[in-house]
Amino acid sequence: MPIKDDPRKPRRFSFGNLFLPIAGLIFAANIFLPSLLGPQIQRVPYSLFIDQVNDGEVSRVSVGQNEIRYQLRGETGQEDVVPGQVLSTTPIFDMELPQRLEEHGIEFAAMPPPKNRWFTTLLGWVIPPLIFVGLFQLFANRGGGGPQGAMSFTRSKAKVYVEGGDTKVTFGDVAGVEEAKAELTEIVDFLKMPERYNAIGARIPKGVLLVGPPGTGKTLMAKAVAGEAGVPFFSISGSEFVELFVGAGASRVRDLFEQAKKKAPCIIFIDELDAIGKSRASSGMFGGNDEREQTLNQLLTEMDGFAAGDATVIVLAATNRPETLDAALLRPGRFDRQVLVDRPDLSGRQEILSIYAQKVKLSEGVDLKAIATRTPGFAGADLANLVNEAALLAARGNRTTVDQADFNEAIERVVAGLEKKSRVLNEQEKTIVAYHEVGHALVGALMPGGSKVAKISIVPRGMAALGYTLQLPTEDRFLMNQAELNGQIATLLGGRAAEEVVFNSITTGAANDLQRATDLAERMVTTYGMSRVLGPLAYEKGGGNSFLGQEAMNPRRQVSDETAKAIDEEVKDIVETAHHQALDILRNNRELLETIAQQILDTEVIEGDKLQELLSQASLPEPVAA
Ligand code: ADP
Ligand code: MG
Ligand code: ZN
Numbered sequence: 074m075p076i077k078d079d080p081r082k083p084r085r086f087s088f089g090n091l092f093l094p095i096a097g098l099i100f101a102a103n104i105f106l107p108s109l110l111g112p113q114i115q116r117v118p119y120s121l122f123i124d125q126v127n128d129g130e131v132s133r134v135s136v137g138q139n140e141i142r143y144q145l146r147g148e149t150g151q152e153d154v155v156p157g158q159v160l161s162t163t164p165i166f167d168m169e170l171p172q173r174l175e176e177h178g179i180e181f182a183a184m185p186p187p188k189n190r191w192f193t194t195l196l197g198w199v200i201p202p203l204i205f206v207g208l209f210q211l212f213a214n215r216g217g218g219g220p221q222g223a224m225s226f227t228r229s230k231a232k233v234y235v236e237g238g239d240t241k242v243t244f245g246d247v248a249g250v251e252e253a254k255a256e257l258t259e260i261v262d263f264l265k266m267p268e269r270y271n272a273i274g275a276r277i278p279k280g281v282l283l284v285g286p287p288g289t290g291k292t293l294m295a296k297a298v299a300g301e302a303g304v305p306f307f308s309i310s311g312s313e314f315v316e317l318f319v320g321a322g323a324s325r326v327r328d329l330f331e332q333a334k335k336k337a338p339c340i341i342f343i344d345e346l347d348a349i350g351k352s353r354a355s356s357g358m359f360g361g362n363d364e365r366e367q368t369l370n371q372l373l374t375e376m377d378g379f380a381a382g383d384a385t386v387i388v389l390a391a392t393n394r395p396e397t398l399d400a401a402l403l404r405p406g407r408f409d410r411q412v413l414v415d416r417p418d419l420s421g422r423q424e425i426l427s428i429y430a431q432k433v434k435l436s437e438g439v440d441l442k443a444i445a446t447r448t449p450g451f452a453g454a455d456l457a458n459l460v461n462e463a464a465l466l467a468a469r470g471n472r473t474t475v476d477q478a479d480f481n482e483a484i485e486r487v488v489a490g491l492e493k494k495s496r497v498l499n500e501q502e503k504t505i506v507a508y509h510e511v512g513h514a515l516v517g518a519l520m521p522g523g524s525k526v527a528k529i530s531i532v533p534r535g536m537a538a539l540g541y542t543l544q545l546p547t548e549d550r551f552l553m554n555q556a557e558l559n560g561q562i563a564t565l566l567g568g569r570a571a572e573e574v575v576f577n578s579i580t581t582g583a584a585n586d587l588q589r590a591t592d593l594a595e596r597m598v599t600t601y602g603m604s605r606v607l608g609p610l611a612y613e614k615g616g617g618n619s620f621l622g623q624e625a626m627n628p629r630r631q632v633s634d635e636t637a638k639a640i641d642e643e644v645k646d647i648v649e650t651a652h653h654q655a656l657d658i659l660r661n662n663r664e665l666l667e668t669i670a671q672q673i674l675d676t677e678v679i680e681g682d683k684l685q686e687l688l689s690q691a692s693l694p695e696p697v698a699a
Contacts, residue, residue, distance in 0.1 A: 114142065114161045122162040129177055136164065137184030242296040248428055249421025249453060250290060253283070253414045257298050260387060264302035264338050267385040279376055280407050282346070283391040285414035288454030291391035294414060295342040298389065305339040307332065311348030322349070322368030330375040330386070338385035343372075346390040346408075350398045369399060376407050416452050419445055425453050429460035436474040444480050451487075459483050485528075505572060505580055506531045507670045512571025513586075514669070515662055516655045517564040518688040522557025526688060528680035531673055555603045558593060563651040563658075565590040570655035571666060594647040595640075604643045612640060661694035 122143065125131050134143040141164045147156045164170075174181045244254055263270055263277045270277055283291040292308075299306035309329060333341050343349075349368045376388060390408060392398065402408050417425055422445035430441060448456065462483035467475040514526045553561075569583035602609035612630050632640070659666055669687050673679055679687070 114159055116161050116163070119162050119165050119167075122160070123173075126173060126177055126179065131174075131177070131179050134174055134179055134181040135184040136170070136181060139163065140184065142184065242293065242300040244297050244301055246428065247290050247293050247297050247453075248424035249417030250294065250414050251421070253285075253294060253412045256410075256412045257281070257294065258301075260298055260389075261301045264298075264304050264340070264385060264387060267338060277385060278387070278410050280388045280390065281410045281412060282395065282403075282408040283389060283412050283414050284395045285391075285393060286416060286452060287393050288452035289414045289416055290453040291414050292342075292344055293453070295340065295344075295389045295391065299340045299342075302338070302340075305333075305336045306342060307336075307339065308342040308344065311343060311345035311350070322364055323371035326368060326371040326375055330378070333386050338387075341386060341388045343388065343390040346392045346402070347394045347397050350390075350392070350402045369402075373401055373407065417456075422448055422451060422456060425456045426460065429457050433460060433464040434474045436472075436476045439475065439477050439480065443477070444484070447481075447484055455487055459487050462486050503531055504670075504674060505576065506582065507673045508571045508575045508666065509568040509580075509582055511666055511669045511673065512567040512569070512574075512655070512659055513564055514567075514684075514688060515666060515691050516567030516570070516658050517560075518691050519658055519693050520560030520563050520654070522553060522560035522564075526684065528678065529669070529673055529684065530678045555597070555601075558597055558601075558603070559647070559651055559654075562590045562593050562648060563654045565593070566648070566652045566655045567659070570652060570659050574656060574659045574663065575666070575670075590648055590651065591644065594644045594651075597647060598640055598643045604647075606639055606643055607636070612636070657694045658691075662691045665690055 119141075122131075122141065125143075125145070126134075130145050131143050132146045134141060140161055142159060142161045144159050145155070145157060171181065244258075247254065260278070260281060267277060283294060285291055295308070296306060307329060309325075329341060333339050349365055349372065351365065388408075395411065398408075403411075423441050426441045426445055430439075444459075448459065451459070459480070460483075463475050463479040466479040466482055467473075470479075472479075510529045510531060514529050517526050565586045566583075568586050569579060572579055572583070597603040598607060599612040602611065612632055665687070669679065672687075
């Protein structure tokens with residue numbers, strides 16, 4: 074919810090259509106004026122000049138870049154020259170000239186700077202760039218660039234959000250991020266009464282970095298801080314800084330801070346800070362990005378520039394990848410405060426849901442807590458989207474209020490992408506998908522850590538999943554033990570294992586499952602220290618690293634080749650073991666697998682009590698795999 078966009082348009086040059094003709098005239102004048110204004114000096118060929126030098130007729134010489142002027146002696150024997158006359162010639166590249174002049178005892182010096190010609194000289198310097206800019210402007214306009222066009226010479230694009238008005242964002246609009254709110258309340262205080270803090274000598278923080286996954290409300294939070302404090306809010310996104318022209322980013326930063334200082338106390342908000350603040354080391358491999366680096370340096374300079382007690386300008390920035398930021402940004406006096414804006418927990422989700430539920434008409438008996446329970450991992454933006462989806466469903470169904478059923482369907486939509494009625498699987502594909510999904514469900518039902526399976530469906534959704542198995546954790550989990558993680562890996566491999574057991578062949582449908590299973594296994598070994606061979610060491614550096622634009626999610630600590638090999642072997646071992654557990658379970662429940670799969674092929678979906686009843690018949694193979 075942007076509050077109010079600054080109506081000011083970016084300033085641009087507007088000489089209009091007269092610009093070019095006028096520039097042309099001045100340019101022409103620039104060329105002809107020197108000959109009109111300057112003293113009339115006869116030009117002679119260089120060869121004549123050299124002859125005269127050799128004949129001893131020259132008394133003085135001034136050597137310029139483009140011109141040599143010289144004066145003849147007062148008393149020459151020649152008739153065809155005027156004694157004392159000043160002549161001019163155009164120099165050629167002649168290394169021996171000084172030596173030659175010296176030999177003949179001629180006084181010589183560099184040409185003095187031209188007098189009386191400042192006007193034309195000035196024009197010579199000023200006009201060509203102006204014409205260039207004018208032409209540029211012309212093309213930019215032709216290209217229909219508009220204020221947002223790549224070629225427009227604009228001032229800072231920082232949007233100004235003004236406080237007040239009915240669209241003011243406050244902390245009341247942000248829910249489920251209580252710790253962050255508490256920390257930022259302090260910032261609001263600073264902004265409201267800077268004198269109180271200054272009087273006591275407390276240093277007001279300059280930079281606060283909001284860190285958290287996408288959609289958790291970082292942008293919203295920053296606006297709320299401005300709204301609560303009642304100060305102007307300048308916002309700009311890091312990706313906007315990455316401009317075409319070298320220097321544009323840096324000047325924009327300068328401009329932004331200039332504008333802000335005039336309006337202090339206020340907030341500057343830099344969204345997507347990682348777009349400019351990427352670590353210089355990580356991008357240095359291929360020469361780095363000069364433009365980004367300049368912008369970053371300017372930002373650092375500006376942040377160092379305004380001292381505490383000066384204008385109260387607080388810089389908030391947001392990123393979902395703090396680990397990629399240049400260390401220089403995080404030093405004291407810069408973004409030295411970090412506030413975590415994390416995904417909301419159960420009660421947080423319920424609060425966010427109730428904020429958005431107020432905006433739609435709910436049927437009686439809609440249980441927001443139940444919805445919150447079913448949506449672990451949802452960020453604020455997902456929940457806002459969920460409520461809207463539910464309302465859309467109700468409207469499409471011609472209902473006047475939103476039911477629980479609408480929410481249930483909306484959850485599935487948000488989770489698995491929109492239902493694609495048009496996409497049809499052929500009979501054979503459908504069969505394979507059915508067994509695959511039942512495979513996940515059966516293994517999940519028996520392994521520890523596998524959450525309760527609520528629904529199995531072979532209706533394709535979105536692009537990635539062919540069918541899907543909806544698992545519902547009954548509570549938010551913060552800690553998982555090794556057995557549970559192993560169980561999850563086995564569950565992920567259950568789909569592929571079912572294909573192997575039933576069809577004795579493998580399809581491409583399990584790619585995503587395998588990816589997730591392998592990632593999980595790797596984390597067990599490198600992050601959680603769950604490997605007996607490698608011990609309780611963290612081999613992972615904790616955070617992403619940018620290499621060629623691709624994200625290696627788990628950059629490893631520098632390890633020896635043997636350790637790297639051992640990690641790979643351990644990961645493989647964990648996945649293989651889980652794979653065999655899945656195979657054992659499915660072989661042990663071969664008939665049940667068949668029954669459930671056939672039912673799904675009939676109805677496309679199984680859920681609720683019917684599913685629970687079927688799954689409860691599953692049994693672990695002997696001896697118990699764990
Ligand atoms: P981020 O900047 O962290 O990616 P945004 O602030 O842009 O996330 O969130 C996008 C939208 O999602 C917000 O405008 C708001 O409607 C909703 N939203 C996200 N988090 C929350 C929250 N904690 N409370 C209420 N609404 C939220
Ligand atoms: Mg954002
Ligand atoms: Zn699968």
